[in-house]
Amino acid sequence: MKFQYITAIISFVLFMTIAHFVFYEMEIVGDEYFLSSMSNLHLIELFSVIGTELVIGITSIALILYLWWAKKDFVGIITVVVLVAGSNVLNKTIKGLMERERPPFSHGEEGFSFPSGHAMVGLVFLLVIAYFISKEISSTGVKITLYTVAIILSILTGLSRIVEQAHYPSDVAAGYLLGYSFFVLCIFLYEKRPKHEK
Numbered sequence: 001m002k003f004q005y006i007t008a009i010i011s012f013v014l015f016m017t018i019a020h021f022v023f024y025e026m027e028i029v030g031d032e033y034f035l036s037s038m039s040n041l042h043l044i045e046l047f048s049v050i051g052t053e054l055v056i057g058i059t060s061i062a063l064i065l066y067l068w069w070a071k072k073d074f075v076g077i078i079t080v081v082v083l084v085a086g087s088n089v090l091n092k093t094i095k096g097l098m099e100r101e102r103p104p105f106s107h108g109e110e111g112f113s114f115p116s117g118h119a120m121v122g123l124v125f126l127l128v129i130a131y132f133i134s135k136e137i138s139s140t141g142v143k144i145t146l147y148t149v150a151i152i153l154s155i156l157t158g159l160s161r162i163v164e165q166a167h168y169p170s171d172v173a174a175g176y177l178l179g180y181s182f183f184v185l186c187i188f189l190y191e192k193r194p195k196h197e198k
Contacts, residue, residue: 004118004184005184005188007180008180008181008183008184008185008190009078009181011176011178011180012177012178012181013179014177015174015177015178015181016105016176018170018173018174019114021083021170022040022098022100022114022151022170022174023098028168028170028188031168031169034162035044035162035165035168035169035171037164037195038108038159038162038163039165041159041163042163043138044156044159044160044163044174045160045163045164046160047153047156047157047159047160047183048118048157048160048161048164050084050118050122050126050136050153050154050156051117051118051119051121051122051125051157051158051160053088056121056125058123059129060080060081060084060125060128063079063128064077064079064080065128066078066132066133067137069111072183075190075193076132076190079126079186079189079190083124083128083182083183083186083188084121084124084125084128085181086182086186087120087121087124087125087182088117088121088123090110090120090176090178090182091115091120091121091175092117092122093115093196094114094115094178095111095112095113095114095115095117096112098112098114099112100112100113100114100168100171101113101165102114102166102167103165103167103168105165107164107165107166109166113166113167113168113176114168114169114171114174115171115172115174115178116158116161116166116167116171116174116175117170117173118157118158118160118161118167118172118175118176119154119157119158119161119167119172119173119174119175119176119179120174120175120176120178120179121175121179122148122153122157122158122175122179123154123157123158123175123176123179123180123183124179124182124183125149126153126154126157126187127147127151127180127183128183129148129150130149130150131187133146133147133193134147136144136173154176155176158175158176159172
């Protein structure tokens with residue numbers, strides 16, 4: 001089994017562990033501490049825009065148009081839709097099931113808190129962009145750089161929601177973990193498709 005599949009399984013197990021703590025309203029070490037100690041890192045708030053529906057939607061449409069016009073990769077288009085839209089639907093479904101209230105000073109944020117949509121959908125979105133761009137690049141170094149940038153941006157996007165006090169750190173961590181697992185699963189299915197399909 002490849003490394004990414006093992007890490008995806010571990011990520012899902014860790015997500016379920018955090019979800020267990022949240023569902024049964026058990027204390028999660030560090031949640032309150034990091035929520036309060038990160039509130040002054042206002043510069044990070046700028047990265048919150050990456051996880052907005054407007055940015056994700058416009059960029060995803062651009063990627064879909066590229067896959068349709070330049071690559072004729074219709075399975076790839078479906079994969080992008082399932083990953084981006086699917087992760088958003090999955091996130092909202094889990095929020096409805098968990099019903100975790102947002103932090104006390106969330107400044108009027110709507111909806112429930114667990115898991116963070118910015119962290120989950122943002123990570124999936126950035127990894128999808130990195131994945132399809134990297135397919136067109138032969139240099140391993142450039143590919144690594146591309147994924148590194150995507151991961152750093154996704155981390156900052158998730159952290160911005162803690163700084164804004166819109167989410168607990170455990171919400172963000174859970175979003176990363178579930179988002180990564182979902183991404184690996186969908187890319188696995190995409191790469192295992194019959195080779196004559198595009």
